[in-house]
Amino acid sequence: MEQIINSLLENDLYKFSMGQVIYHQFSDYKTTWDFKCRNKDVYFTSEMVEEIKEQIKLYCNLRFTENELEYLHSIKWLKGSYVDFLRLWQPRYEDFEITTDADCGLTIETKGTWLNTSMYEIPALAIVNEVYFRMAYDYDELFESFKKRLDEKCEKLKDGKLELGNFSEFGLRRRLSAKAQEIAIEKLADLSGKMHGTTKFIGTSNVYLAKKYNLTPVGTMAHEWIMCVGQGNHKHNPAYSNWYALDAWVKEYGILNGTALTDTITTDCFLKDFQLTYATLFSGVRHDSGDPFEWGEKMIKHYKNLGINPQNKTLLFSDSLDFERADKLYKYFSKKINVAFGIGTYISNDTDVPALNIVMKTTKCNGMDVAKISDTPGKGMCRNPKYEHYLTRCIDWRMQND
Incomplete structure (x- = not known):
């Protein structure tokens, strides 16, 4: 190969x-x-x-x-x-x-x-x-089905049946192949000025392809960041993982590169630490598990309670998205807050067979x-059930007493 x-x-x-x-x-x-x-x-x-x-x-x-x-x-x-x-x-x-x-x-x-x-x-x-x-x-057959579906998706963006606002491609880790991802990026980049309404293809998380096609490279932090910074130090209470992670990020970047990931140890616990200073410094937040509509409303309410105008902030949705789902989210939230999408497998590995998870x-x-306690049951991961139970109890105690 x-x-x-x-x-x-x-x-x-x-x-x-x-x-x-x-x-x-x-x-x-x-x-x-x-x-x-x-x-x-x-x-x-x-x-x-x-x-x-x-x-x-x-x-x-x-x-x-x-x-x-x-x-x-x-x-x-x-x-x-x-x-x-x-x-x-x-x-x-x-x-x-x-x-x-x-x-x-x-x-x-x-x-x-x-x-x-x-x-x-x-x-x-x-x-x-x-x-x-x-x-x-049979890879050749899969690749043909990939190209056919890609063409169909692009037609929907051209004719205005779907409207997404700003979206990026996040599909490197689960792509059908390097060739498939590059074809998708090239096609979307060529189509960008021809998309209907406000829909605009911004960039990709794949730095190599962003460089090659003069697109914006997109990406800030992943769950590992909060897990390691917040739980890898023996002196830290893991229920405060988000505070330690956000603090280190701001020390490095100030107001730059500021999209915070909310769901490493549940979004409700994240909001305990995402108070006025961090909510002001970070340009937005990223959704990666749980009901996206409930999450978006929760974030808008949180910003308003802090006296921050939600229309100065961005919700970045990135959880198992396709264009249809993004279209519904855009239409629901776009007049309330800035909205953006990171779409992965649906762009880079949509074929006649199921993608790998x-x-x-x-x-x-x-x-x-260390553990991730997701907003969606089953999306978490921890090798030691005893530690996961300990972390859950720490979070529960904080939510009830802090």
Whole structure:
């Protein structure tokens, strides 16, 4: 199989956004990550696992080019000190442990410094996806169905049947293939000026394709940020994870790069810490689990209670979106608050067969168990049920007493 990841820029922007703060403030942190396949009917054969290993080895041979580093430095919140670090940085295959010892036929565990392991998640998932779909199906048939569906979607944006406002592509980790994602990005970029009404394609989380097609690279923080900063220090009460994470972010970026993720330990607990200072400094918030309409109304009410005009803030929706769902959310919220969308699998892997539902999540930080307690049951991940129970009790106590 041809090499799947061909540039270290082929990663989501939030990995660089988080990476800079990790480099400046948490360079000694160590993390463990685990792969999880949520599909119950998916099995990775031994041949697939061997190909995944070979592809990750090829990825680990890559280095940043000077041209790529110059591009990163042109992003206004990325600093020269971090870019200089990336000049020396390289992935380490020794940080990966890949086996067939799982019900789905594949385990991937990465261990090492947070600086390293954070960067592996997205390329590893992209590799797993492409290997699986190329080896489990007739890929050419899948690719034709992908192109057909993409064309149909684009027609809906052109003729005004759907209106989304500003949207970006977030599909690198679950794409059908590198070729499929690039075709989608190129088509949407070409179509951008021809879309109906307010609909506008802004950019992509894939930094490599953002550079190639002169689009805006999009992405701030992920769940790992709140989990590790808030739960990886033995002195921290994990129910205050969001405060520690937001505080470190503001120290690094001030008012730049400010979209806060709300649902790592439930949005209700997040709002305890997202008070006037942070709600003012951050330009908006991102939705990734729970009912999006209830969440949006909750955030608007929160801003109003703080005396902040919601129309000066942005709700970024990114949870399992398609164009139809985004259209409904846009029509519901657009007159109340600024709205934007990050749409992933529906753009990069919409074919005649179901997409994989795979993740890699942080399970330990500095030897401590860490957990995500999502607004949607089943979206959380923790390797130690006792720690998850402890974290839930900490959150419950805070919600009742703070």
